[in-house]
Amino acid sequence: MFKQLFGRKRLLRTPQVHNQPNTSNSDSSKPLSSSLQENLTTIQTILHHPSDLLIRHFTIGTNQYPCALVSIDGLVDIAMINEQLLSPMLHSFDHPVSSTSDLINVLKQQILTAYELETVELLDDALMAILSGDTILLLNNLSQCIIISSCGWKTRSIEEPQTESIIRGPRAGFTEDIRTNTALLRRRIKETNLVFDTYQIGQRSRREVIVTYIADIVHPDLVKEVTRRIKTIDIDDIEGSGYLEQWIADSFLSPFPLIMNTERPDRVSGALLQGRVAILVDGDPFALILPITFASSLQSPEDYYQNWLISSLTRVLRLISAFIATFLPALYIALLEFHHGMIPSKLAFSIAGAREGVPFPAVVEAFAMEFTLELLREAGLRLPKPIGQTIGIVGGLVIGESAVAAGMVSPVMVIVVAVTAISSFSLPSYSFAISLRVMRFSIMLAAAFLGLYGIILAYIMINIHLVNLKSFGVPYSTPFAPILLRDWKDLILRSPLLFVTKRPKMMQTKNEQRMKGRRNRG
Structure with missing residues (x-):
């Protein structure tokens, strides 16, 4: 059914092959230079000499290798940089090295105590790391840099959802931090098949978008269709989940919502266990759930509590x-x-x-x-x-x-x-x-x-x-039309949980069984 229904949509939407960052300066796509000063000058020029650009010059080792840390003030954790980067390199570096390439290996394996480290060679990767809140370490006579995860901007704490009142159930809601949101889902679904596919959307913003689903439940064609539609997005920036919802929805002429938005992790986890797909957008506390039906808008997670x-x-x-x-x-x-x-x-x-x-x-x-x-x-x-x-x-x-x-x-x-x-x-x-x-x-x-x-x-x-x-x-009218009697157990009248032993038939999931029936209990 998915292949037949998606056939016409493939003719209407064509993935954009140029969904890449569009930087005004062509120098950003070139490799890093082996000159430390040239790299610093290029970065400052491309970023238009911002006042919040932090550059810390220093030397390490007995040979006094010139180095520099580059980051954006307000996006990084200064305490973390001082304790896990500067302090080890300035006070604990006594390892003999024969070349600059050996130096970078020693730094990654024995000196730097940060958890996430990555070596890149392109200037564009270094710039995106800086603008994303990471810190880069540049060394002289080396056309590479080390990206150190050091994000430290202020985030809102986990609070009760503002748009969805709760009478009974968990009171934790999504926040604007996408990593906090994925952690909330991980805490609810401790499943090895829970998948988080990450995309960078927006030619200029490169906003992080995560498509999540349970691999051994969801229909593969549904995931392919969601991925295909996301890849068609060609815009400077999606400022929130509402932009993404309008772009990938089936019809922009209908007044009915074809994608559900929610602040509640329990609603998202329940949808994933039914075989649906959820989308998280960095900087937005709302998650998108798809596909949905007319009856989905009349149901609430509290119905199951x-x-x-x-x-x-x-x-x-x-x-x-x-x-x-x-x-x-x-x-x-x-x-x-x-x-x-x-x-x-x-x-x-x-x-x-x-x-x-x-x-x-x-x-x-x-x-x-x-x-x-x-x-x-x-x-x-x-x-x-x-x-x-x-x-x-x-x-x-x-x-x-x-x-x-x-x-x-x-x-x-x-x-x-x-x-x-x-x-x-x-x-x-x-x-x-x-x-x-x-x-x-x-x-x-x-x-x-x-x-x-x-x-x-x-x-x-x-x-x-x-x-x-x-x-x-x-x-959208499922299970009223087409009629799927099995799904009527959880439609307007909700059957006891012991009788809802299978996932919704409309989702055509790989694994239909969700619990043992009443006869198999004990």
């Missing part, structure tokens, strides 16, 4: 909330403007009495209130967190009460908007909730022109769009 009955009830409530957040304002418009007879008599009299004196039709009233709600949401997000929450709550109460008191909107409309907002907040995926907010206005327009017929037509069009969407070869 609770009793299956509680989790099933929660998922049903989320599904109902998704329908309410999408269709409730449109239903209000359709019933009031076109289908009065469908409203019970007592409720119709109550609504009519509440709307007495309102100068606008239900369509204008609904759009005005929904637009105001969206303004309050955006204002709450952009303001500082303590002020934003206050503005969202107080602003909604004040505007709603004032609008009702002024006779501009009816109390029923305020209730409809409030229920719609609460329903959208109950969805675990922020990206999915935004998609429903976008579609809500389109469905309201359809209801304004055609009533319930417009809502039904909009619903049919949404379903047609969903069944035509694919996320890396997996139909």
Whole structure:
């Protein structure tokens, strides 16, 4: 299935053969010179003589070999350089050497105590090491340099995810440091088949991107397709996972998220064990999970930490909330403007009495209130967190009460908007909730022109769009269409964990068995 579904995508995307750093100075691709001073001058010239470039000249050995350490201030650990580089070379170097080539071997094997050392000959490699936070050691009369890992910039500590609230489960979230993120996954999955494929993306930034998966579970064609799409990226810099998500997604015209982003390592580890692929981007605390389906946006890792009955009830409530957040304002418009007879008599009299004196039709009233709600949401997000929450709550109460008191909107409309907002907040995926907010206005327009017929037509069009969407070869509507009954055990209603013995069939994993069944226990 993967080969057939990926066939058309291969025609649309061609890997870029020139996805290499584009440096303005052609000297960066040449080999290092044997002259220490010439190398230092070239590095300073290519970097435009930056004020934060640190160069430490010194001599070592009985023959007083001229050397220099080069690094960027703020990117390196100065204490580590002093203790593990300068101090051993200046105070402990008493080894006889016959040549400069012997000197570099002695330094690597007996003097330098740093854990990661690498010898390179190209100027470009030396420059990338400096800009990545490493330190290079240059020696006179030697056209090589030693790269020493010395990264020491400030990083944010591991905290609770900010965008995904947690009731029960681990509270550790990803950070901007990609090595911290890989360590969080290693701690959760102690598996020899856990693979981290590293890529350098961006012609100028060379940002590190890691594709992770479990080799003996994931479908090989899925990994190949993810790798192929990543290699098509031809841009100066991907400033975050959002750039990468937009580049490699199957469709840029769909409002639905085709790749999931998350700050939670437990969500990523669970996805990897299902046969999915995750992508980490250096400098971004969000990981990308792919492929996903429509049902993935209604599920949360907390569903597996609770009793299956509680989790099933929660998922049903989320599904109902998704329908309410999408269709409730449109239903209000359709019933009031076109289908009065469908409203019970007592409720119709109550609504009519509440709307007495309102100068606008239900369509204008609904759009005005929904637009105001969206303004309050955006204002709450952009303001500082303590002020934003206050503005969202107080602003909604004040505007709603004032609008009702002024006779501009009816109390029923305020209730409809409030229920719609609460329903959208109950969805675990922020990206999915935004998609429903976008579609809500389109469905309201359809209801304004055609009533319930417009809502039904909009619903049919949404379903047609969903069944035509694919996320890396997996139909977005799976397992509803195509129907995969085995995957219904963990869909809207979650079966007890003892009965979910196999991985999702839609992923076509190498190893389908995830646990022994109930009959084999003991």
